[in-house]
Amino acid sequence: MANTMARSFLQAVATEEVATPLRVVQIEGLVILKIIKHCKEFSPALVTGQLLGLDVGSVLEVTNCFPFPIQEEDEEIEADGANYQLEMMRCLREVNVDNNTVGWYQSTMLGCFQTVELIETFMNYQENIRRCVCIIYDPSRSNQGALALKALKLSDSFMDLYRNNNFTGEKLREKNLSWVDIFEEIPIKVSNSALISAFMTELEPDTPVTQGDYDRLQLSTNPFLERNMEFLIECMDDLSMEQQKFQFFYRSQSRQQAQQQAWLQKRRDENKARKAAGEEPLPEEDPANPIFKPIPEPPRLESFLITNRIANYCNQINGVTGQSFNRLYLTKALHDN
Amino acid sequence: MAVSERTVLQFGPSSATASLTAKVNPLVIFNICDCFVRRPDQAERVIGTLLGSVLPDGTVDIRNSYVVPHNEFSDQVALDIEYHHTMLKSHLKVNPQEAIVGWFSTGLGVTGGSALIHEFYSREVSNPVHLTVDTSFGSGEGTIKAYVSVNLSLGDRPLAAQFQEIPVDLRMIEAERVGFDILKTTAVDKLPSDMEGMEVLMERLLSLINDVYKYVDDVVEGRVAPDNCIGILISESVASLPKLSPPVFDKLINDNLQDQLLLVYLSSITRTQLSLAEKLNTAAQLP
Numbered sequence: 089m090a091n092t093m094a095r096s097f098l099q100a101v102a103t104e105e106v107a108t109p110l111r112v113v114q115i116e117g118l119v120i121l122k123i124i125k126h127c128k129e130f131s132p133a134l135v136t137g138q139l140l141g142l143d144v145g146s147v148l149e150v151t152n153c154f155p156f157p158i159q160e161e162d163e164e165i166e167a168d169g170a171n172y173q174l175e176m177m178r179c180l181r182e183v184n185v186d187n188n189t190v191g192w193y194q195s196t197m198l199g200c201f202q203t204v205e206l207i208e209t210f211m212n213y214q215e216n217i218r219r220c221v222c223i224i225y226d227p228s229r230s231n232q233g234a235l236a237l238k239a240l241k242l243s244d245s246f247m248d249l250y251r252n253n254n255f256t257g258e259k260l261r262e263k264n265l266s267w268v269d270i271f272e273e274i275p276i277k278v279s280n281s282a283l284i285s286a287f288m289t290e291l292e293p294d295t296p297v298t299q300g301d302y303d304r305l306q307l308s309t310n311p312f313l314e315r316n317m318e319f320l321i322e323c324m325d326d327l328s329m330e331q332q333k334f335q336f337f338y339r340s341q342s343r344q345q346a347q348q349q350a351w352l353q354k355r356r357d358e359n360k361a362r363k364a365a366g367e368e369p370l371p372e373e374d375p376a377n378p379i380f381k382p383i384p385e386p387p388r389l390e391s392f393l394i395t396n397r398i399a400n401y402c403n404q405i406n407g408v409t410g411q412s413f414n415r416l417y418l419t420k421a422l423h424d425n
Numbered sequence: 426m427a428v429s430e431r432t433v434l435q436f437g438p439s440s441a442t443a444s445l446t447a448k449v450n451p452l453v454i455f456n457i458c459d460c461f462v463r464r465p466d467q468a469e470r471v472i473g474t475l476l477g478s479v480l481p482d483g484t485v486d487i488r489n490s491y492v493v494p495h496n497e498f499s500d501q502v503a504l505d506i507e508y509h510h511t512m513l514k515s516h517l518k519v520n521p522q523e524a525i526v527g528w529f530s531t532g533l534g535v536t537g538g539s540a541l542i543h544e545f546y547s548r549e550v551s552n553p554v555h556l557t558v559d560t561s562f563g564s565g566e567g568t569i570k571a572y573v574s575v576n577l578s579l580g581d582r583p584l585a586a587q588f589q590e591i592p593v594d595l596r597m598i599e600a601e602r603v604g605f606d607i608l609k610t611t612a613v614d615k616l617p618s619d620m621e622g623m624e625v626l627m628e629r630l631l632s633l634i635n636d637v638y639k640y641v642d643d644v645v646e647g648r649v650a651p652d653n654c655i656g657i658l659i660s661e662s663v664a665s666l667p668k669l670s671p672p673v674f675d676k677l678i679n680d681n682l683q684d685q686l687l688l689v690y691l692s693s694i695t696r697t698q699l700s701l702a703e704k705l706n707t708a709a710q711l712p
Binding site for chain 2: 116172182266280283285324420
């Protein structure tokens with residue numbers, strides 16, 4: 089009996105291991121406000137902070153967060169930062185805040201967050217916590233009345249590849265991984281305690297127009313679009329650089345192959361001659377020869393990330409222009425009236 | 426003469442408090458509510474430190490807060506001072522501009538223990554602000570009040586401290602940006618996207634314009650008594666539309682439209698290029 093119980097328990101544990109995929113990130117209004125405050129106060133500097141919460145089934149609840157001080161390139165200060173983090177966690181635990189790290193948040197400028205550093209940070213977090221998210225907040229976009237909050241995670245297939253350092257063209261083809269599959273965006277849910285909801289209803293009667301609406305009606309989106317285009321152009325340059333690297337790689341590879349063929353041909357002729365002369369044939373491979381050394385493949389990760397960034401810019405441009413169309417037609421209609 | 430002047434019962438520096446107002450960031454209210462929900466079992470209320478700065482015009486800008494564990498017996502209050510100091514240090518590391526400006530407590534108004542805590546905070550910062558948030562909704566509404574203390578002294582001897590209420594400014598610029606729809610309800614399934622936000626906004630604008638139309642029609646037809654103030658406001662908003670001749674206006678709109686169309690075209694061509702490049706990049710077979 090006990091045995092079966094134990095086994096069923098083991099089974100339960102085993103089934104628990106096959107975790108349900110993360111579907112929703114549920115954020116408290118408090119956390120949103122904290123993130124906005126921190127990111128906005130330090131804008132345009134980019135800041136980060138830690139998210140605390142609970143991991144419940146397919147939902148990741150983010151119930152609190154705390155900001156990190158701005159990092160400086162100094163080892164002593166780095167140790168200080170780790171201390172700060174521990175201290176903060178201890179303090180928050182004392183007042184019954186969930187002290188379970190579920191990820192981190194960071195601010196971004198116009199959405200150029202897809203960098204190698206982000207992936208590295210993610211891998212670091214992932215080592216310690218099974219499930220973590222990164223919440224990205226863009227203060228520059230929020231000036232247009234949109235709540236630019238995004239929850240991201242790395243896709244499992246990408247993590248596998250990255251962990252084993254198999255980021256070659258061959259593996260990518262095998263796994264059928266393209267640049268779209270690096271990051272996964274997780275839908276965000278917002279929750280508030282009943283108390284907060286009561287207070288908000290109490291304090292803010294239904295206003296017909298809010299600040300966000302005014303922001304949305306701003307006609308001058310040009311500076312935003314201009315900067316977006318600038319970044320886009322920069323990224324295109326980067327991408328073409330990366331592609332040149334690839335071209336160079338392919339070209340040198342085909343040149344090498346030609347050389348190898350030529351060498352082989354020569355060796356075969358030589359062997360034929362030696363056979364005719366009754367001598368031992370020479371081996372058909374010569375590892376010492378430099379032309380047999382494989383040429384290292386240029387890393388693909390960077391070009392993937394750049395592609396991601398470009399796609400992001402394109403999306404933003406599309407979104408903003410879509411809004412502008414609406415606004416322009418609205419202005420026109422108003423004027424005609 | 427001089428002696429008698431000194432023994433007069435006097436209220437402390439009242440001129441300084443006259444112009445004092447407190448501006449509270451919604452984050453503070455959110456944090457206090459969250460702390461209250463997470464308070465220990467036996468605790469009646471939570472108290473904590475308020476951080477922020479004093480603006481040049483005397484307004485106390487309360488921007489952040491953290492809770493401090495405490496124990497309360499009949500007439501004694503034990504505050505975890507060590508906790509308070511470590512937390513303060515941590516907060517200062519992140520944002521050195523935010524200093525202590527006062528303290529908060531849940532509950533309605535000032536209670537007996539408040540004077541003791543207030544005295545403690547007076548040692549940390551001169552003239553602290555005491556913010557009370559009524560989380561019990563005892564009076565049927567959530568009352569948020571701010572106080573400063575005024576010293577009541579007899580001659581040189583301080584007798585007591587009186588809590589004087591100061592106005593609280595609860596304007597929620599930050600919260601407005603997020604949107605009440607998100608913060609007011611207990612659960613929102615999805616953040617509104619750009620376009621959805623725009624749609625809601627258009628609907629609202631349309632209903633507002635309709636309201637104005639209806640009002641004007643009613644006034645013209647004599648159904649509603651005219652109100653000069655509203656009339657002035659309406660004519661002002663109509664006059665605030667810039668007067669442009671139709672060709673100029675058309676040109677303006679069309680130029681803008683062309684720009685935007687160009688951008689859309691560019692971005693879609695970039696996307697096409699990307700998917701093409703990706704196909705070529707990964708499809709190129711290695712030997």
